[in-house]
Every structure is written in structure tokens, then in C-alpha cells.
Amino acid sequence: MIDVLFITLDDNANTGWRFFKCAQMLGLKVMGFKGVYHPFLYPEQFLLHPELAKSWKLRRETVVKLEGKSELQAMMEHARIIHFIASTCIFTELNLLSKPVVMQHGGRTYRSNPKQLNELFNQFCDAAIIQCPDLLNLGARNEKLIYYPVDTNFIQPSFGRAGKKLVIGHFPSQPTEKGYEAVQRVIARLREVTDKFEFRTIRLDGGKLIWLDALDRTNDCDLIIDVFAAKTAAGLKYGTWGNASIEAAALGKVVVTMSLYEDIYKEEYGDCALNITNTEEKLLEVLSKFIEMPHAELYKEKERTRAWVEEKHSMEATAIRLLPIYKNIVS
Numbered sequence: 001m002i003d004v005l006f007i008t009l010d011d012n013a014n015t016g017w018r019f020f021k022c023a024q025m026l027g028l029k030v031m032g033f034k035g036v037y038h039p040f041l042y043p044e045q046f047l048l049h050p051e052l053a054k055s056w057k058l059r060r061e062t063v064v065k066l067e068g069k070s071e072l073q074a075m076m077e078h079a080r081i082i083h084f085i086a087s088t089c090i091f092t093e094l095n096l097l098s099k100p101v102v103m104q105h106g107g108r109t110y111r112s113n114p115k116q117l118n119e120l121f122n123q124f125c126d127a128a129i130i131q132c133p134d135l136l137n138l139g140a141r142n143e144k145l146i147y148y149p150v151d152t153n154f155i156q157p158s159f160g161r162a163g164k165k166l167v168i169g170h171f172p173s174q175p176t177e178k179g180y181e182a183v184q185r186v187i188a189r190l191r192e193v194t195d196k197f198e199f200r201t202i203r204l205d206g207g208k209l210i211w212l213d214a215l216d217r218t219n220d221c222d223l224i225i226d227v228f229a230a231k232t233a234a235g236l237k238y239g240t241w242g243n244a245s246i247e248a249a250a251l252g253k254v255v256v257t258m259s260l261y262e263d264i265y266k267e268e269y270g271d272c273a274l275n276i277t278n279t280e281e282k283l284l285e286v287l288s289k290f291i292e293m294p295h296a297e298l299y300k301e302k303e304r305t306r307a308w309v310e311e312k313h314s315m316e317a318t319a320i321r322l323l324p325i326y327k328n329i330v331s
Contacts (some may be wrong), residue, residue, distance in 0.1 A: 002078055006046065006328065008033030008085035009056050009064065012107055013243045014042040016085030016209075018149045019104070022319040023083075031075065034085075041210040052090070063120065065091045079331065083325060085126075087102075087117060096124040100329040105140065106148070111236050114138035126329040129322075131260035132240045144325060145319065147270050149318035150246040152310050155215065157252025161304045162222045166197045166291050166298075169221035171214065175204060177238070179228030179258070186283045190291075196283050197291045222298065223290055224248040226257035228283065236326035245274055248308035252302045256286055273308030 001240065006020050011034045020032045035052030038045060049073050055064040066072060073092035076082055076099070083102040084090070085108040103125040110117060111134070118139040121128075128140035131148055168187075172178030180201075187199050200221060209217065218224060226248070230239040239260035248255050256275045265272050277283040290298065311317060 001029070001080060002031050002075065003028035004030045004081045004083050005075055005079035006030065006083045006085055007052070007072070007076075007150070008046070008088040009035040009090075010086060010088075011038060011046055011054055011064070011170065012086050013148070014038055014040070014045060015106055015148050015243070016104070017042070017044060017046055018151065018190070018315065019083075019085070019129075019318070019322065020046070022149055022315050022322050023326075025315060025319040026323055026326075029139065031079075038211075038255060039208060040214070041212075048122045055065050055090075062087050062117070063089045063091070069093065086272065089121060090271050102127050102129060102325060102329065103140070104129040104131065104137050108232070110135055110138070110234070111238075114140075114233065127325050127326075129325065132242055133264040134237050134240045136264065139258060144321075145264070146321050147269070147313055148243050148246060149315050150243075150250045150309060150313050152250050152306075152314040155247060155250040157250065157302070157306045158219055159252045159299050159306075161218055161295060161298070163198060165195075166223060166293075167221045168197055168199050168225065170199070170201045170216060170225040171217060171244070172226075172320045173208070173244070174201065175202065176233040177229060178226070180204075182228050182280060183225055183283070186280050186287070189280075189284055190287055194288070194291060197287075215251065218244075218248050218253065219251050221253060222302075223254040223256060223287075225283075225287075226255060228258050228277070230258065230260060230278075239278070241274060246309050249305045249313075252306045254290055254298070254301055255305060256283065256290075269312050271308075273305045 023030045032046045033049035034046040035056035122141040128143040226245045241257040
């Protein structure tokens with residue numbers, strides 16, 4: 001008997017895999033499959049299942065119907081809990097009302113079409129995990145906010161200065177979504193008043209790095225600017241940080257980012273060690289502060305950021321938040 005079976009087509013940012021590892025930490029017997037390998041080449045990922053891989057190549061949809069008696073259906077039948085990742089649902093001849101089902105939402109798919117997805121998923125889902133606060137209160141049944149976990153055992157910190165000047169990095173995976181142009185404006189203003197920093201960013205015509213190289217790039221900085229956009233390029237509400245922030249924090253970097261949901265975070269998790277900047281003036285002010293900060297004080301700020309992410313968002317901490325969801329839907 002499988003305790004939890006994780007299923008998705010595309011495991012965005014490898015988030016589902018980390019939740020899978022959290023479930024393992026709880027001592028649960030887990031299996032997990034997806035339909036396509038991630039282009040960032042994470043060193044550990046879900047196994048590809050041929051039925052999911054075929055569906056991905058043919059349709060690339062979030063809701064897929066597998067016809068006939070499938071191998072995947074047999075595994076679903078032998079699982080105590082089915083846990084769908086990335087707003088994905090795989091339908092087989094199994095009646096999902098016969099099983100406890102968790103649905104997990106974490107990004108563009110759910111953000112773009114919550115009404116239609118909830119009308120479908122709420123018919124059989126017992127609980128919903130919401131990975132970021134802008135996706136709360138959109139109609140999911142029994143929703144619970146659990147931020148992205150980060151592997152603080154694998155990602156080790158480096159607290160020393162990256163160079164003689166403060167090295168600021170901004171490496172958005174999706175520039176139009178993360179506020180790239182606004183960050184560039186603020187950096188240009190900053191250069192008019194000081195040369196005590198170095199700014200590193202992406203080339204808009206460049207390719208994507210594999211994940212391990214992206215970590216190295218972040219590790220070569222002192223401060224990372226993550227999200228600086230209140231809305232997505234499609235005009236949907238956004239303004240919330242994600243994986244880039246907690247990975248940078250795990251590396252022992254100062255993190256500066258937008259958050260329009262500080263009150264929600266504080267209510268669920270308590271204090272946040274990220275430096276919240278929701279306007280260009282605030283971003284300019286915060287960057288100026290860290291540029292002038294003495295080395296010893298900057299070192300302590302980096303240590304504080306790492307300690308926060310260990311306490312709030314490590315795999316171990318996330319596992320503790322995951323357990324009540326499973327217990328509630330099988331009780």
C-alpha cells in the first residue's frame with residue numbers, strides 16, 4: 001500500500017519533488033511521477049511515467065483523461081492518498097470520490113483560471129495546498145497556505161563578502177513577470193549617487209542556466225532582488241516572492257523583494273527576514289542602506305536570513321505543516 005501518490009505533468013521549479021521528500025521525512029511510503037523533465041535539470045526529480053509523458057507530448061494540458069485500464073490507475077487504486085501537483089488532474093476509470101485527494105496550486109495555471117479549475121476540482125478534492133498568498137481565497141476547497149520548501153541540507157550558506165563592493169544580483173526566470181524593467185530603473189538611479197556596488201543581472205537574449213549553475217550565480221552575490229511586480233504581464237494580481245527568495249536566503253544572502261501579503265505571512269508563519277520593498281522609492285532606500293552597511297553588520301544580516309529560512313521553510317519545517325493535511329483527510 002502506498003501512503004501518498006504524487007502525480008503531475010510538469011513539476012514547476014521542482015516544487016512537487018520537495019513536497020514528496022517532505023512526506024518521506026514523515027515516514028510515509030510515497031511514490032511520485034510526472035510527464036516531462038525540467039529544463040533546469042534538477043539533480044533529483046520525479047520519475048517520468050510513460051502514460052504521463054505521452055499525455056504531455058500530445059496535449060500539454062492541466063487536466064488529462066487516460067483511457068482504458070492504465071498502470072497509473074492501478075497505482076492510484078493502491079494509494080491511501082492521491083496528491084496532485086501544479087494544478088494537474090489525471091482522470092482514469094478510478095472514481096476519485098473513493099479516495100482522499102489533495103490538490104496543490106502554485107502558479108500561472110491556477111492564477112489564470114481559478115474559477116473553472118475549482119468548479120472541477122472541488123467536486124472530489126478534500127484539501128488544497130496553496131503555495132503563495134496571491135492564490136488564496138480564489139475558491140479552492142479546504143485550502144491551506146504552505147510556502148515552497150527549500151533543502152537547507154543540500155544548499156549551504158556563504159556569509160562572506162562577494163567582493164570589495166556590495167554585489168547585487170537580479171536574475172528573474174521570467175523578466176516581464178518579475179519586474180525586471182522597474183529594477184533596472186532603480187539601479188540606474190542608484191548609480192547616479194554611488195559607485196559602491198556592483199550589479200549583476202541576466203541577458204534578455206540569453207538561455208536558461210541549469211539549477212546548480214543558477215545557485216552558483218546567486219552564491220556569487222551579497223544581495224538578491226527577487227520579485228518587483230505587483231501584477232503579472234497578463235495583468236493578474238501578483239506581488240509575492242517565491243523559490244528564488246528562499247533559495248537565496250538558504251545560501252545566506254540578503255533578499256530584497258516585493259510582498260503585498262505581509263499580513264497573511266505574519267499570521268501563518270510569524271516574522272519574515274526578507275526585506276520588503278513595494279515601491280521604487282523603498283527599493284532605492286533599502287539598497288542604499290545595504291550598500292553603506294559595515295561588513296560585520298552585513299554578515300549578521302546574512303546569518304539572520306539563513307536562520308529564518310531554516311526555521312520557517314526548510315524541508316523539516318514544511319513536513320510538520322504537511323502532516324495535519326494528510327491526517328485530516330484520512331481520519
